[in-house]
Amino acid sequence: MSSPKKTADFPIPLGTGAPYLPVAIAGDPATARLRGMAKSVDVPGTILERLRSACSRLETDAATCADSSRDWWAVGLRWAHAGRAGAIAAAIAHAKTAEEVASVLRICNEARVPVTVIGGRSGVCGGSIPVFGGVLLDVRGLAGVVSVDDRSLVLDVKPGSFGDHLEYELRTKHGLTIGHWPQSMSLATVGGWIACRGAGQLSNRYGKIEDMVVGLDVALADGTIIRTGGASRSAVGPDLNQVFVGSEGTLGVIVGSRLRLHPAPAAERRAAFTFRSFTDALDACRRILRRGLPPAVLRLYDAHEANHKYKTGDRHLLLVLDEGDPAVVDASLSIVSAECASAEQADPGLVGDWLAHRNSVASPATLLDRGLAWDTMEITGSWRALPEIYEKTLAAVRAVPHTIVCSAHQSHAYSDGACLYFTFVGRPPDGEDAWEAYYNAAWDAGTRAVLAAGGNLSHHHGVGLNRARFMREALGPAFEALVSIKRALDPNGILNPGKLGLPSPFGSVDWP
Numbered sequence: 001m002s003s004p005k006k007t008a009d010f011p012i013p014l015g016t017g018a019p020y021l022p023v024a025i026a027g028d029p030a031t032a033r034l035r036g037m038a039k040s041v042d043v044p045g046t047i048l049e050r051l052r053s054a055c056s057r058l059e060t061d062a063a064t065c066a067d068s069s070r071d072w073w074a075v076g077l078r079w080a081h082a083g084r085a086g087a088i089a090a091a092i093a094h095a096k097t098a099e100e101v102a103s104v105l106r107i108c109n110e111a112r113v114p115v116t117v118i119g120g121r122s123g124v125c126g127g128s129i130p131v132f133g134g135v136l137l138d139v140r141g142l143a144g145v146v147s148v149d150d151r152s153l154v155l156d157v158k159p160g161s162f163g164d165h166l167e168y169e170l171r172t173k174h175g176l177t178i179g180h181w182p183q184s185m186s187l188a189t190v191g192g193w194i195a196c197r198g199a200g201q202l203s204n205r206y207g208k209i210e211d212m213v214v215g216l217d218v219a220l221a222d223g224t225i226i227r228t229g230g231a232s233r234s235a236v237g238p239d240l241n242q243v244f245v246g247s248e249g250t251l252g253v254i255v256g257s258r259l260r261l262h263p264a265p266a267a268e269r270r271a272a273f274t275f276r277s278f279t280d281a282l283d284a285c286r287r288i289l290r291r292g293l294p295p296a297v298l299r300l301y302d303a304h305e306a307n308h309k310y311k312t313g314d315r316h317l318l319l320v321l322d323e324g325d326p327a328v329v330d331a332s333l334s335i336v337s338a339e340c341a342s343a344e345q346a347d348p349g350l351v352g353d354w355l356a357h358r359n360s361v362a363s364p365a366t367l368l369d370r371g372l373a374w375d376t377m378e379i380t381g382s383w384r385a386l387p388e389i390y391e392k393t394l395a396a397v398r399a400v401p402h403t404i405v406c407s408a409h410q411s412h413a414y415s416d417g418a419c420l421y422f423t424f425v426g427r428p429p430d431g432e433d434a435w436e437a438y439y440n441a442a443w444d445a446g447t448r449a450v451l452a453a454g455g456n457l458s459h460h461h462g463v464g465l466n467r468a469r470f471m472r473e474a475l476g477p478a479f480e481a482l483v484s485i486k487r488a489l490d491p492n493g494i495l496n497p498g499k500l501g502l503p504s505p506f507g508s509v510d511w512p
Contacts, residue, residue, distance in 0.1 A: 010168050012359055015186030017162045018140075019121045021070065022364050026083035030062035035079055035086045038498065038509050040133030043090040047111045054103035056141055057094040065089050068136055071121040071128040072187075073466060074364065074375045078435060081368040086465075089116065089130040096141035098217060098225055098255035104137055105253065105494075106223030114497050114506060117249040119160055122187035123196060124376070125464025127248050131498030132506040139191055142255060148174050152232075153261040154214055159191025159254045166190065176261045179206025179296075182460075183359055191254045197246030199419070199460035201358060203412045204289075205296035205324065206262065208460065210245045217256030218244050221490040230258065243485065248462055249496040251489045265323035269333045272346035274315035278302050279387045280343075281316045282410060282418070286383040287339045289415045295322035295332045299354065300410040302390075305423075308407075310350050318343070319351050367425075372404075373439045374425045377446050381455040382417040386410075389453040393422055396449035400441045402426045412459060419459040422446060440512040463500050465511060471501030 025032050052058040059065065069088045070076045076086055095101045108115045114134030121128045130136055139160045146156035148170070155178065157166060164186045170176045180200040182188060188198070194216070199208040206212070215229030228240040244252050275281035278300070285298050299319040301309065306317035318340070322332045367374055381389045390408060397406040403426045412419040424446070428438035447457070447470050457467060457474040472479045479501070486493075486502050497504035 009172065011355070012164065012186065014168060015162060015164050017165055020187060021067070021072070021077075021080075021121070022361070023077040023080045023368065025067060025080045025085065028063065029066040032066045032083055032085040032088070034088065035084055037086050037511055038131050038507055040087065040090075041112075041114055041506055043113055043134060044111075047107065047113060048091055050107050051091065051093050051104060051135065054107055055093040055100045056096045059092040059094070060090065062088075065092060065136070068092055068118065068121070068138070069128070069130050071123045071126065073124055073126040073129070073464070074373070075436065075439060075466070076126055076129060077364045078368060078373075078432075081365065082432060086126065086129045087131050087133060089136040090133055092136040092138055094138045094141055098142065098219060101137065101139065101142070101219045101253055101255050102223040102225055104135070105219055105221055108135055108494055109221050109223065109492055112492055112494065112505075114494050116496050117191075117195070117253050119189035119192045120162060120184070120187050122184040122192065123464060124461050125466040127196065127462060127464030127496070127499055129465060131465065131509055132504070134494075137253065139253070139255070140189065145169060146256070148176065148261070150174060150176065155259045155261050157190055157257055157259060159189060159194070159257060161190045162186065163188055163190065163193070170261070171264050175264045177264045178212060178259055179262050180209060180212060183361065185359055190257060190259075194245055194254055194257060195248050196462035197460065199412055201299075201411070202296040202323070204294040204298055204414070205322070208412075210242060212260045213241050213245055214258040214260055216241055216244055216254055216258075218252040219255050220252050221492065221495050225255065246462065248464060248499055250486060250500055250502060251495065253495070262324075267326035267329045268321065268323045269329050270348040270351040271320040271333060271336060272348050272350045273318045273320070273340045273343040274306075274312060274346050275318065275343050276315065278316045278390060281318050282383070282386055282390075284318065284339050284343065285410065285413050285418065288336055289413050291335050291339070293328070293332045293335055294413065295320050295336060296324070297321040298410070298413045302408050304405070304407040305409050310353065312346070315344070317346065317350070319354055321351050321355075371427055371430065372425055373428055373435050373442075374423070375439065375443070376461075377422040377424075377443070377450070378411070378419055378459045378461055379422070379450045379455045379457065380417055380419050380459045381450070381453070385454040386418060386420065389450055389455045390420060392453050393420075393446050393449040396445040397422065397424050397442050400426070400438070400445050402428045402438050403442065406446075436512065465499060465509070468499060468501040468509070469512065
């Protein structure tokens with residue numbers, strides 16, 4: 001694994017282009033104790049040999065399989081800290097081509113062996129955990145730019161490409177950008193962005209990943225490869241791109257993608273304001289979006305988070321950044337200034353402070369060493385509902401015994417609503433069961449408060465395993481439509497079973 005590469009013309013050091021997990025499995029990963037979430041499916045030796053000949057490389061080493069069967073989910077990190085694992089795959093199939101992916105799926109489908117696709121494994125909802133064991137399908141070998149159409153502003157890129165390396169190549173070689181900059185920029189892959197319906201910190205300007213997808217290549221459970229989208233706009237039936245965007249590997253495996261591009265920004269401007277109330281600040285954001293030219297970033301911290309990060313006392317802090325064509329940026333900031341006229345101006349240098357740390361994450365190992373439980377809940381709501389969602393969700397989580405703090409910020413805004421990003425920290429009593437009991441109670445309280453106030457279950461972290469229990473409640477009767485799509489595309493249920501709350505032929509999942 002190479003060291004991060006520092007560059008003078010890129011906002012962050014380039015990462016290693018490989019998965020990184022912040023908490024190692026204590027002791028020998030090969031002997032990690034299983035959480036026992038579900039019964040593992042046996043993978044016969046004959047199937048392993050077929051898989052070995054179907055892909056570039058097959059790994060069955062126990063330690064490697066254990067370490068690869070997890071992601072950044074807080075519960076999984078807690079298990080690792082205690083020398084445990086939620087589930088462990090029997091093998092890892094490394095694919096370098098779409099055809100190899102199709103071959104692996106075909107074999108597993110015939111043998112009724114579950115398959116969990118992995119890439120950067122930076123998800124925070126347990127989506128990469130192979131609940132029923134089986135095979136991990138690693139698609140990092142499908143990496144690199146296929147083509148750049150500067151005239152049409154369309155990128156053809158393979159799903160195993162890591163975000164920071166891709167963006168660096170686009171900017172330095174082509175003067176272009178995707179505009180997708182998540183906190184996990186150095187940790188996540190393009191396929192992960194798409195599969196989990198991710199959002200970047202500049203989504204006000206460029207949209208979420210679903211707005212960027214022009215077309216996809218998808219390998220279905222039986223090994224068939226289909227091509228979706230591809231036109232600038234069409235009326236050829238439903239948009240099949242959106243069937244697979246956000247499906248988290250449960251409906252198909254992304255093996256290729258075409259994404260929209262933009263010219264690299266030629267100008268940038270920054271501003272900052274403080275408000276007496278969070279509701280007033282939200283309304284200023286709403287008015288800015290209503291005028292139709294939002295800046296790339298409208299990042300609103302409530303007083304607790306603002307003071308913790310920027311020492312702003314009891315004021316709520318709005319950070320503003322825009323980038324792009326100079327004329328557009330000037331107009332956008334002019335609108336911001338007009339709509340924030342009643343607020344107090346703050347030091348624009350605070351935006352620089354945020355930029356310097358925007359890809360940083362707290363050390364989970366340090367939190368675990370201190371006996372703390374934590375997580376973040378990013379949800380969406382309409383502008384009308386957001387003030388109530390904010391107040392009631394904070395109250396609900398703070399009322400859970402052992403909660404130390406719960407706070408929020410608004411991180412992505414649109415004309416009809418925005419994302420609220422709640423963070424909670426608690427100190428449960430000692431013991432693995434007590435930690436999980438507190439964690440689940442906080443999630444139950446916060447999520448049900450959000451849904452009761454008219455909010456949405458997730459904005460960009462997805463569902464995975466952690467939010468699976470809320471899916472039927474969140475979607476209502478539409479959940480059965482999703483179940484029908486799953487049965488049609490994956491009749492044997494081999495693709496990432498146990499996720500999105502979908503029924504599985506391999507049994508039930510003991511979580512929470």
